[in-house]
Amino acid sequence: MTRVRPEVVAFDVNETLLDLAPVRATLVEAGQPETLLPTVFARTLLTGFAAAASGTWCRFRDAFDSALAQDSELDAGARGRVIEAFGELAPHPDVEPALRRLVEVGLRVVTLTHGSPGVAEAGLARGGITPLVQRSLSSEAIRAWKPAREVYLWAAGTCGVAPDRMALVAAHGWDVLGAQRAGLTGAWFPRSERVYPAVYEPAHIEAGGLAAAVDALLALPAA
Known part of the structure; x- marks a missing residue:
């Protein structure tokens, strides 16, 4: 299946966006x-x-x-x-420019975590980037953990888009795998994980850093 540029880009929170x-x-x-x-x-x-x-x-x-x-x-x-x-927690230094680039071209940015509600919001506020994020989603609302399929489908439904019009960016291979199995576009880049797990199906996008992952999403063809 050919991937297209998403309308909504969801970001994992712990480690992916926020420094522990x-x-x-x-x-x-x-x-x-x-x-x-x-x-x-x-x-x-x-x-x-x-x-x-x-x-x-x-x-x-x-x-x-x-x-x-x-x-x-x-x-x-x-x-x-x-x-x-x-x-x-506060954002990694590469987060603000990456999110800003997506917003400037008209894509919607959200966070998606199974962590405690309020953590993402506090971290985004500390980094001064709250205006770049449309909403923060915690799967505690549906009593589920990523990488369960239901979490990603719930997030897409909450944002009002089909799964194939949403992307998930994460520094955790299991998170990207779960998103892809639910029909989202998955983008992985390294932080604490040095390589994407070879036992998983390949990530749709495997990039050397957050900025490169965003570049690759923006390079996808329009629907």
Whole structure:
């Protein structure tokens, strides 16, 4: 199927748009190694994915707290302070120009996360780029986690477009895979992941960075 330029571009939030440095710093302040965050983040996703796959559900916040309890000896108060650091996230330096370029050519930009409502909004505001984002969507509203097909279809429906007129940009291969399986155009670029997982179907767009991913979306033919 030939991909066409989307009307709406959705962006994953944690790591893709927002830098997790404040969460890492809070862990270090609590006496934890700087290398702990990737382990906790991976276990958080495992917890949420397993709950979703088994027909139950939990909030991202609760999954993260559970992961912290398993991978550290922090008490509930210390874990709470680490979780609250998600409210201090800010965009990576390449985010503002990438989003601005899309908006300037008339595409609509949204965020799509299974993270806690308010995190994306706070981070966008901290970076001064709230006006570039039409809306922030959290799949907590439908009690689901990406990469479930229903999340992407819900996002497309909420934005009033067919799935093939929406793109998902993410620095996580599993997120891009889920979007593509739901009919969206997927665009992957590296941040914490160095390569796109070879066991997945190829990403529609695999770029060296966020700016290049946006360039590739804009290079798609008009419908």
